Amino acid sequence: MNWRALLGVLLLTAGCGPETEQPPDRPFLERLTVGVANDAPGFSTGSTNLSGFDIDLMHFLADSLQVPAAPTIVTSRNRVAILKNRSVNLVISNFSITRERNEQGVDFAGPYMVTDQALLVRADDHRITDRGSVRGKSICTEDTTTASLVDIPGADMNTKRPTTRDCVEQLAAKGTDAVFNDTLVLYGYVQAHPGKYRVVLPGTFGQLQFYGVAILRGHRDECRKLNEKIKLFLRNDWVRRFQDQFPKVVEEYSGSDDSGNYESEFKPTDADMESLSCKLR
Template sequence: MKLRRTSVAIATGLALSLALTACGGDKSDSGSGGKKITIGIKFDQPGIGLKTQDGKYTGFDVDVATYVAKELGYKAEDIEWKQTPSSERENMISNGDVKFIAASYSINDKRKARVDFAGPYLLAHQDLLVRADDTSITKAEDLNSKKLCSVTGSTSAQNVKEKLAPKADLQEYGGYSECLTGLENKAVDALTTDDSILAGYAAQKEHQGKFKLVGLKLSDEFYGVGLKKGDTKLREDINKALEKMKSDGAWEKAVAANFGPAGYKNEPAPAITEKG
C-alpha cells in the first residue's frame, strides 16, 4: 500500500514537472513571450526579397515588412519568413498561411477580388533585361521574333504577350533566377518583370557586365501589402506604418541600401490609396 502511494506521488510529480517544462517552452519561443508573425516574401529576388546562403533575409520588401511588423508590435526575431511564389500569393493569404505578404506584389483588380491590399509602398515599371551585347532588342515590339521569359503567375509576361508583342515565344519558369540562367545560356532572349527586380539581378557581383536593362516603362506597377480580404483593421494599421516609414526617412534609407548599388532610378514614394 505504501509502495502504491509512493508510485502515485512520483507519477504526479513527474507530470507536474513536464507541465511546467512545457509552459516554459512556450514562453521561450520568441523575445515577446511566444508571439510570432508569419510574413510572405520572395526568396529569390536580389534587392527585393532574397534568402542568402547563410540563411539571412535581405531586400527592400524585407525592410518594409520588418518595419511594418515592428509597428504592429513584433520584434525582428518574432518574424517567421515564408517563401511566397507569385502563383500562390492569393491562396496563401486566403488559407491563413501568412499574416500578410510583401513580395513585389502589384495591386490590380483581379487580385483585389480575392485579397485586400495596404499601400502602395513602391512604384516600379515593367522593363526588359537582355544580354549586355544584344543590340537587337530596343523596344517591346522587337520581342515578336524572340523568346521571352517570365515567371508563372506574373502579370508582366501577359502584358507583353497581349498588348505589345503577340508573336513573342513566351517561356514561363518557376522563378526569376531560372529565367536569368536561361538568358545567360541563350535559351531565352529577354526577361521581363519590374525594373526594380531586374536591377537587383543585374547588380549582383556574379552578373555584373553580363546583362543590361533596356530602359522601357511598359507599365506602372504599384507594390502593395497583401492581406486577408475584409481585415480592415490590419490594413489600417499597415497603412499607418507605411506612412510613418516615409515620414521618418526609413523608406528612403531602404531604397538607397537596396537599389542604390544598381544605379536604379526609383520613383518617389507613392501616396497610400488602398483604404477601407
Template structure:
C-alpha cells in the same frame, strides 16, 4: 484521509494549470498561419529576388520588401525575431493569404483589379515600371515590339509577361518558369532572349557580383507597377494599421533609407514614395 488530501491537491494544481493556460492565450501566434507559438507573425516574401526579397546562404533575409515588412511588423508590435518568413511565389500569393498561411504578403506584389477581387491591398509603398533585361552584347532589342518572334521569359503568375504578350508583342514566344532565377539562367545560356518584370527586380539581378557586365536593362517604362501589401479580404483593421505604418515609414525617413541601401549600389533611379490610398 491522506488519499483525499492528495486528490484535492491534484485538483487544485489542475485548476491553476488551466487558469494559466487561459491567461496565456493572448500571447499565442497572431500570424493567422495556424502554426501556434508565442507572439509570432508569419509574413510572405520572395526568397529569390536580390534587392527586394532574398534568402541568403546564411539563412538570413535581405531586401527592400524585407525592410518594409520588418518595419510594419514592428509597428504592429512584433520584433524582428518574432517574424517567420514564408516563401511566396507569384502564383501562390493569393492562396497563401486566403488560406491564412501568412498574415500579409510583401513580395513585389503589384496592385491590380483582378487581384483586388481576391485580396485587399495596403499601400502602395513603391512604384516600379516594367522593363526588359537583355544580354549586354544584344543590340537587337531596344523596344517592346522587337520581342516579336523572340523568346521572352517571365515567371508563372506574373502580370508582366501577359502585358507584353497581349498588348506589346503578341508574336513573342513566351516562356514561363517558377522563378526569375531560372529565367536568368536561360538568358545567360541564350535559351531565351529577354527577361521581363519590374525594373526594380531586374536591377537587383543585374547588380549581383556574379552578373555584373553580363546583362543590361533596356530602359523601357512599359507599365506602372504599384507595389502593395496583400492581406485577407475584409480585414479593414489590419489594413488601416499597415497603411499607418507605411505613412510613418515614409515620414520618418526610413523608407528612403531602405531604398538607398537596397537599390543604390545598382544605380537604379527609383520613383518617389507613392501616395498611400
C-alpha cells in the same frame, strides 16, 4: 435526490462556480507571419538570413507595431493560397495590387513601391533598342505574374517559367532573348550579376505596378493600421532603404537625365496611398 434538488445543484454549479473566462480573440496582428520571396534580389534573397527591401519593410512594420515577425518563404504561384489558408497573415513579396487580386479576396496596405516594366537582356546584346526591335524576339516571363499577361506586339511570348530566376538562367544560356518583368525586379538581377545583364526599354510595355502588403479580406482595421505604418516608412525610411537595396537603380535614376529621379519614379505618392490601399470591406 429528487429532480428539484438536482436542478438546484445544477443551477448552483452554473451560476456560482469558478468563472471560466472565454479567452478574448487574439489580435490579428499580434504576431506577423509574413510570406516573402527568397529569390528576388533587391527585395528578398537568402536562405537562413533573408535580406532585401521587403525584409526591411517587414522588420519596420514589426518594430513599429511592437510585435514579433517570422518570415515564411512563398512563391508567386502559392502566395495567394498561403494567405487564404492563413499560413501567413501578410505577404510582402513584390506583390502587385490588382483588381483581380482584390476580387480574389486579397486586400493591400500601401503601396510601398511603384515600378514600371522592362526587358532584361545580356549586357553584350544590343539588338533590342526600341519598340520595333522586339519583333521576332523570344521573351521569357514568370508565369502567374502580371508580366506574363502582357502581350508585346510581334514578340514570341511563349517562354513561361515558374520563376524569374529560371528565365534569367535561360537568358544566360542564350535560350531566350530577353526577360520581361518589373523594372526593379530586373535591376535586382543586374545588381546580383554585375556586368552580365542590362535593363532596356523601361515603361515601353506593360503597366505600372504598385507593390502592396497583402492581407486577407475582412481585416480592414488592421489594413489601415498597416497603412499608417507604411506611410511612416515612406516618410522616414524609404529613401535610405532604397539606396541600400537598389544602388544600381539610384545610379541609373540620378535625375541628371531623362530617366528621372529614383524617388519620383519608384516611391508611391500620397495620392497612390489614398486611391489604392485597403479597398475591401
